[in-house]
Amino acid sequence: MLKDVLIKRKVYTSEEHQMIRQVTKDFIKQEIAPFHEQWEKDKMVSRQVWEKAGEFGLLCIDMPVEYGGGGLDFSYSALVVEEISRHGYTGPGFFLHSDIVAPYILRYGTEDQKKEYLPAMAKGEKIAAIAMTEPSCGSDLRALRTTAVDKGDHYLVNGGKTFITNGYMADVTIVAVRTNPGTDDEGISLLLMDSDLEGFTKGTPFDKVGMKAQDTCELFFDNVKVPKDRLLGEEKMGFKIMMHELARERLIVAIMAIGGSLGAIEATMQYTTERTAFKQPIAKFQNTQFKLAECVMKLQMHQSFVDDCTLLLSDGKLSAEAASMAKCSATDMHGEIADECVQLHGGYGYIWEYPIARMYADNRVARIYAGTNEIMKLLVSRGIFKDML
Numbered sequence: 436m437l438k439d440v441l442i443k444r445k446v447y448t449s450e451e452h453q454m455i456r457q458v459t460k461d462f463i464k465q466e467i468a469p470f471h472e473q474w475e476k477d478k479m480v481s482r483q484v485w486e487k488a489g490e491f492g493l494l495c496i497d498m499p500v501e502y503g504g505g506g507l508d509f510s511y512s513a514l515v516v517e518e519i520s521r522h523g524y525t526g527p528g529f530f531l532h533s534d535i536v537a538p539y540i541l542r543y544g545t546e547d548q549k550k551e552y553l554p555a556m557a558k559g560e561k562i563a564a565i566a567m568t569e570p571s572c573g574s575d576l577r578a579l580r581t582t583a584v585d586k587g588d589h590y591l592v593n594g595g596k597t598f599i600t601n602g603y604m605a606d607v608t609i610v611a612v613r614t615n616p617g618t619d620d621e622g623i624s625l626l627l628m629d630s631d632l633e634g635f636t637k638g639t640p641f642d643k644v645g646m647k648a649q650d651t652c653e654l655f656f657d658n659v660k661v662p663k664d665r666l667l668g669e670e671k672m673g674f675k676i677m678m679h680e681l682a683r684e685r686l687i688v689a690i691m692a693i694g695g696s697l698g699a700i701e702a703t704m705q706y707t708t709e710r711t712a713f714k715q716p717i718a719k720f721q722n723t724q725f726k727l728a729e730c731v732m733k734l735q736m737h738q739s740f741v742d743d744c745t746l747l748l749s750d751g752k753l754s755a756e757a758a759s760m761a762k763c764s765a766t767d768m769h770g771e772i773a774d775e776c777v778q779l780h781g782g783y784g785y786i787w788e789y790p791i792a793r794m795y796a797d798n799r800v801a802r803i804y805a806g807t808n809e810i811m812k813l814l815v816s817r818g819i820f821k822d823m824l
């Protein structure tokens with residue numbers, strides 16, 4: 436049995452973890468699985484699934500209770516992310532909302548901002564996104580061009596963003612802007628932008644290779660007046676804040692890769708024991724067994740490292756380099772495993788209704804977003820050669 440082969444994990448050890456895992460499984464079965472195919476056609480999930488996730492207590496799990504959260508630590512959030520990824524449902528962007536945007540607001544928001552956004556986000560009444568990437572720059576965030584000119588009681592924002600996860604449905608988006616045009620990263624600030632602001636419009640969700648139920652889209656700002664009290668953190672601190680928070684985002688992507696890889700292996704074990712060729716289950720061929728054994732070995736190595744990173748993050752000790760290693764290596768592994776698993780499904784692995792086909796397409800972007808894997812190598816190598824070159 437796969438579960439007997441993998442070593443005992445250092446994370447997700449309490450009874451409460453097992454309870455949350457079961458709640459997540461129930462939620463997936465009742466509230467995601469029956470609707471995901473339709474959401475893929477709609478290029479977005481329903482509002483209802485957000486509210487239901489709030490009712491199940493699956494949003495903002497590690498936010499303090501006073502702001503409507505679950506009051507638990509990061510490992511509980513991580514577990515939900517892993518379990519949803521294991522089942523291969525990438526439509527609901529809960530991870531970005533709860534595990535990336537909410538911590539920005541908690542850590543850098545004013546008391547009023549926290550009270551306004553976090554409880555509504557925990558209930559799924561407000562959906563959140565974060566917009567850094569622009570059509571002309573993704574990896575090189577310092578080059579962003581969206582401007583926010585100080586007009587006394589408000590900023591006048593002009594520019595645009597692209598590839599924004601949850602972008603179309605979001606009620607509030609953290610937008611990285613240049614408050615001091617003409618300067619480098621020192622001039623970048625973050626604004627909380629409500630979607631109903633005049634001049635703030637959105638493109639229709641992109642037709643993507645995978646993650647088809649995810650409402651990734653462009654955002655346009657045409658003379659949008661953003662009140663000054665929507666500044667998140669201090670002015671000109673945006674770049675530093677993003678660099679700090681990206682470590683958490685990268686670990687979340689690594690956790691998704693662990694869950695996704697496990698799901699792909701499980702689906703393939705099931706398929707290969709049922710499918711026959713040459714009068715025997717294809718799981719009986721040594722090639723099938725060796726390929727799956729290799730997948731499990733890779734998963735085990737990465738799972739152990741990512742679990743260590745999860746514990747480090749919970750203790751506030753995760754370095755940018757470790758997060759980059761986890762993101763880069765785990766997503767590369769996920770790509771390799773998904774590819775092998777498609778191969779072991781034969782032609783059916785290429786047919787959309789088979790979960791492995793969706794897993795294969797969905798995971799490709801993980802090597803691109805949250806910082807490409809090339810940028811992860813850049814960060815690790817900078818750390819290695821620090822003070823040497």
Ligand SMILES: Cc1cc2nc3c(=O)[nH]c(=O)nc-3n(C[C@H](O)[C@H](O)[C@H](O)COP(=O)(O)OP(=O)(O)OC[C@H]3O[C@@H](n4cnc5c(N)ncnc54)[C@H](O)[C@@H]3O)c2cc1C
Nearest residue numbers: 565566567568572573574598599600803804805806807809
């Ligand atoms: C589905 C999806 C969801 C996304 N969600 C969000 C979101 O919610 N919010 C958000 O802000 N962004 C989001 N993104 C954007 C994503 O983070 C960027 O696409 C990513 O950072 C890469 O930027 P880019 O597309 O501009 O590529 P580029 O920066 O143009 O890179 C192109 C290629 O050049 C390489 N490259 C660039 N610089 C270097 C270098 N110094 N050394 C070596 N190679 C280099 C890259 O690795 C890549 O291979 C999303 C993207 C997708 C596809």
